[in-house]
Amino acid sequence: MNRLSIAALAFSLVVSGTAKADSVIVLNSDEASYSILSRSTRTEVARLPVGREPHHLIVSPDGKEVIIGSTATNELLSLDINTGERKRVVKDILDPYHLGFSPDGKWLVTAAYRLDHVDIYHSDGFRLAGRIFIDGLPSHIAFDAESKTVFVTLQQSGRLAAFDLATQALKWNMPIGNAPAGVVMLPDDKRLLVALTGEDRIAVVDPKDGSVKSSLQTGKGAHNFFPKGDGRHYFLSNRVEGTVSLIDTKDDPKVVGSVRIPGGPDCMDITPDGKELWVTQRFLRRVAIVDIDTLKVVAGIPVGKSPHGVFMMKSTATVTSGLPVRAASTAGSPR
Amino acid sequence: MRDLIDIWVGVQAGLFETLVSPVLYHFGLMAWYEPGYSAVEFVMLGVVQIAVIAIAMRFFERRWPLEKAGKDDKLVTVDRVYTMLNKLGVVPLAIFIITYPLVQEIELAVRTWGYMPPRLERMLPWLGDNALASFLVYFVLYDFAAYWLHRGQHAFGWWWALHSLHHSQRRMTVWTDDRNHVIDDLIVTLALVLFSQFVGVQPGEYVVILMVGRLVESWSHANVDMSFGWLGERLLVGPRFHRLHHALSTPAERHIQDHNFAPVFPIWDILFGTAIYDGKIRPTGVDNAAVDADNGRGWIVQQATVFGRFVRALMPRFRRRVSVP
Numbered sequence: 001m002n003r004l005s006i007a008a009l010a011f012s013l014v015v016s017g018t019a020k021a022d023s024v025i026v027l028n029s030d031e032a033s034y035s036i037l038s039r040s041t042r043t044e045v046a047r048l049p050v051g052r053e054p055h056h057l058i059v060s061p062d063g064k065e066v067i068i069g070s071t072a073t074n075e076l077l078s079l080d081i082n083t084g085e086r087k088r089v090v091k092d093i094l095d096p097y098h099l100g101f102s103p104d105g106k107w108l109v110t111a112a113y114r115l116d117h118v119d120i121y122h123s124d125g126f127r128l129a130g131r132i133f134i135d136g137l138p139s140h141i142a143f144d145a146e147s148k149t150v151f152v153t154l155q156q157s158g159r160l161a162a163f164d165l166a167t168q169a170l171k172w173n174m175p176i177g178n179a180p181a182g183v184v185m186l187p188d189d190k191r192l193l194v195a196l197t198g199e200d201r202i203a204v205v206d207p208k209d210g211s212v213k214s215s216l217q218t219g220k221g222a223h224n225f226f227p228k229g230d231g232r233h234y235f236l237s238n239r240v241e242g243t244v245s246l247i248d249t250k251d252d253p254k255v256v257g258s259v260r261i262p263g264g265p266d267c268m269d270i271t272p273d274g275k276e277l278w279v280t281q282r283f284l285r286r287v288a289i290v291d292i293d294t295l296k297v298v299a300g301i302p303v304g305k306s307p308h309g310v311f312m313m314k315s316t317a318t319v320t321s322g323l324p325v326r327a328a329s330t331a332g333s334p335r
Numbered sequence: 336m337r338d339l340i341d342i343w344v345g346v347q348a349g350l351f352e353t354l355v356s357p358v359l360y361h362f363g364l365m366a367w368y369e370p371g372y373s374a375v376e377f378v379m380l381g382v383v384q385i386a387v388i389a390i391a392m393r394f395f396e397r398r399w400p401l402e403k404a405g406k407d408d409k410l411v412t413v414d415r416v417y418t419m420l421n422k423l424g425v426v427p428l429a430i431f432i433i434t435y436p437l438v439q440e441i442e443l444a445v446r447t448w449g450y451m452p453p454r455l456e457r458m459l460p461w462l463g464d465n466a467l468a469s470f471l472v473y474f475v476l477y478d479f480a481a482y483w484l485h486r487g488q489h490a491f492g493w494w495w496a497l498h499s500l501h502h503s504q505r506r507m508t509v510w511t512d513d514r515n516h517v518i519d520d521l522i523v524t525l526a527l528v529l530f531s532q533f534v535g536v537q538p539g540e541y542v543v544i545l546m547v548g549r550l551v552e553s554w555s556h557a558n559v560d561m562s563f564g565w566l567g568e569r570l571l572v573g574p575r576f577h578r579l580h581h582a583l584s585t586p587a588e589r590h591i592q593d594h595n596f597a598p599v600f601p602i603w604d605i606l607f608g609t610a611i612y613d614g615k616i617r618p619t620g621v622d623n624a625a626v627d628a629d630n631g632r633g634w635i636v637q638q639a640t641v642f643g644r645f646v647r648a649l650m651p652r653f654r655r656r657v658s659v660p
């Protein structure tokens with residue numbers, strides 16, 4: 001790196017440190033890094049190394065940390081939710097592909113997608129309570145409101161399984177449809193929505209016994225959900241079709257809107273003001289920004305290879321947690 | 336640079352969404368969605384490699400050929416076939432389909448036993464913070480494994496039966512690198528993939544290592560007498576260095592081919608005492624009539640006859656029965 005680009009880099013760091021808007025984290029799953037994006041300038045501020053093959057990220061129960069699952073290194077890595085500073089590494093969490101804390105914060109459940117097991121940990125100290133080997137690529141997880149049950153989609157076997165958290169016993173394991181991925185519990189705690197990536201629809205499932213109550217046609221490759229925040233509407237990415245559907249879940253779920261997002265749209269997050277939906281475009285190495293009122297793509301930001309998880313920080317990350325080795329686009333990125 | 340990336344992934348996504356994705360979706364193969372996308376990139380990289388070989392590397396061969404045009408020119412044709420089949424993904428796809436479940440099984444078994452592969456970042460935490468250093472370390476390690484595999488190809492009779500196909504070419508050119516028996520490709524790929532998983536090479540890095548590594552190897556087979564200079568040829572394998580590894584053995588130099596094994600970084604030959612830098616130009620090939628008979632045969636016949644050679648080497652009793660008619 002020459003002196004000029006170091007200067008440019010330092011300048012961009014100062015600028016980013018004082019920028020007013022908040023930061024966004026995107027996990028570049030194929031290149032062991034995460035991007036820090038600026039909401040106000042809609043640019044990549046920095047690209048920092050993180051574990052290997054990071055896919056999803058969640059907020060810790062105390063709301064102070066963002067926890068990134070680094071699948072190939074069997075680790076969780078956490079960042080300060082306000083500053084973006086690296087806090088800690090939790091080792092020996094096997095293949096944490098998808099992960100989530102129960103609503104009461106007592107349990108952490110991870111789906112080891114490639115290794116075919118579901119792990120239930122006590123959040124306190126990340127002690128393993130039970131490891132359940134189950135066939136068929138466990139992919140996404142959801143909880144009931146009481147924090148008694150965890151639901152796991154099994155992508156290969158086309159099933160949804162429910163486990164009792166306290167005993168780690170299997171409650172039921174039911175066929176749902178082709179390649180189920182994203183799963184959410186609706187606020188009524190009586191309906192689970194399951195996205196069927198091998199089909200063009202989602203299934204509405206009874207959490208009591210796993211029976212499919214109804215289904216709703218959305219788009220090919222229905223994959224993952226994100227709540228709009230009003231307790232009623234959900235966004236759904238359709239990976240094969242390259243769209244995001246807006247679903248109204250009051251009464252029988254129905255599609256009330258759709259926006260074209262090419263390049264295998266996957267994970268989503270919404271800006272704190274509720275105005276923009278940010279969607280990772282896995283294949284295009286970009287993040288698309290959608291205006292929620294008009295359901296139109298208003299901007300896009302280039303990021304790293306195979307961007308997967310996306311997360312809105314509470315405030316602006318200070319990029320001091322390590323040298324940004326593959327630096328900001330504003331500082332003459334070597335890529 | 337970003338414009339180039341956008342064009343690249345635009346083409347990749349376009350090809351994937353029109354040709355591959357509908358097939359995977361139709362046949363319920365969504366678990367192969369991401370690997371399928373990577374496969375498209377693999378083929379695209381193959382096209383780029385072929386272009387670099389056909390345009391840039393061939394320029395040097397045409398301008399400064401070491402062995403002048405002659406009757407052996409037609410022997411090169413089959414090597415072009417090997418290059419196309421490998422770089423355009425036909426052979427790699429077959430190998431991937433065979434090795435992928437095996438690799439998964441092995442990794443699953445290893446982890447089920449409670450054994451955690453030692454990832455490099457745990458031993459050298461600073462590596463995780465420097466992408467370029469990390470990439471180079473993984474590249475060098477990968478090459479280290481490839482060096483020892485290559486020594487294995489020369490050390491075991493059954494393996495040499497396969498690898499001798501690569502060496503039988505008397506007319507070495509930029510197309511020779513991919514001239515290997517598919518079983519040999521399979522063994523080497525399986526070993527290198529397992530090794531890469533074991534030390535933790537990242538998929539994104541693996542692609543670049545393959546791309547850069549294979550280009551260096553194609554160039555090292557070029558029909559030119561060139562090197563990267565005194566220091567350069569000790570840092571990177573070039574045609575002069577690698578041609579010695581393909582040299583035809585003579586009574587005076589019986590074991591000349593047991594030198595200069597390194598695929599990309601000569602450091603391994605220097606470290607393990609197998610490097611020779613004498614600048615001499617020697618004819619290439621294998622001093623064995625049965626192996627030399629590979630020349631002039633097409634792809635299918637080569638694959639079939641070398642398979643026979645492999646079986647006979649594996650099973651000596653079978654060899655006796657066959658060789659005494």
Ligand SMILES: [Zn+2]
Nearest residue numbers: 485498502580
């Ligand atoms: Zn050899």
